[in-house]
Amino acid sequence: MNSVIEAILQRRSIKQYTGEQVTDEELEQIIKCGLYAPNGRSAQAPVFVAVRDKQTRDLLSKLNAEVMGSGEDPFYGAPCVICVLADAQRSTAVEDGSLALGNMCLAAHSLGLGSCWIHRCRQVFETPKGKELLEKWGVQGDLIGVGFCILGRSTQQKEPAPRRDNRVYYVD
Numbered sequence: 001m002n003s004v005i006e007a008i009l010q011r012r013s014i015k016q017y018t019g020e021q022v023t024d025e026e027l028e029q030i031i032k033c034g035l036y037a038p039n040g041r042s043a044q045a046p047v048f049v050a051v052r053d054k055q056t057r058d059l060l061s062k063l064n065a066e067v068m069g070s071g072e073d074p075f076y077g078a079p080c081v082i083c084v085l086a087d088a089q090r091s092t093a094v095e096d097g098s099l100a101l102g103n104m105c106l107a108a109h110s111l112g113l114g115s116c117w118i119h120r121c122r123q124v125f126e127t128p129k130g131k132e133l134l135e136k137w138g139v140q141g142d143l144i145g146v147g148f149c150i151l152g153r154s155t156q157q158k159e160p161a162p163r164r165d166n167r168v169y170y171v172d
């Protein structure tokens with residue numbers, strides 16, 4: 001099996017982290033893989049905000065938890081969060097951002113890091129506090145949040161759920 005297929009089959013959504021931060025080099029490589037994802041009309045619409053600052057990471061966690069009405073940390077203690085946003089005016093905004101998120105989760109796995117897509121990014125950046133953060137970061141444009149990619153180190157070992165049957169059709 002080649003290494004790309006192996007990574008696709010072995011990657012899991014990691015929901016338990018040691019708290020040890022990802023390095024600059026790891027983060028740069030992961031974001032690069034997001035930047036190179038296929039995207040509608042080659043518009044390169046997704047925007048990435050990588051957050052390692054603890055205070056900001058905790059604020060994003062709080063805003064995300066508030067959307068759910070939960071008091072738990074939806075980022076599972078992961079020390080790094082990449083917010084993926086995309087141009088709301090593009091018909092492929094969600095698809096573009098989603099593929100970037102998928103690429104980044106795979107890249108993280110290939111580097112021995114844990115990752116997980118965390119939802120409710122759209123709602124977080126629709127709140128006044130979310131909008132304030134974008135302004136503070138200098139992120140401009142009519143953007144929608146697509147997803148959060150949490151990153152960190154983990155000792156969690158997970159097996160994939162069995163794949164559901166009857167989902168593939170071949171027309172030869």
Ligand SMILES: Cc1cc2nc3c(=O)[nH]c(=O)nc-3n(C[C@H](O)[C@H](O)[C@H](O)COP(=O)(O)O)c2cc1C
Nearest residue numbers: 011012013014015074116117118119120158160161
């Ligand atoms: C669109 C999307 C949204 C997700 N949102 C969350 C989330 O908010 N919280 C979470 O713990 N996992 C979330 N996940 C991760 C899924 O729970 C995970 O992918 C699924 O259980 C399959 O596990 P695996 O990725 O290890 O194969 C999300 C995944 C996707 C694709």
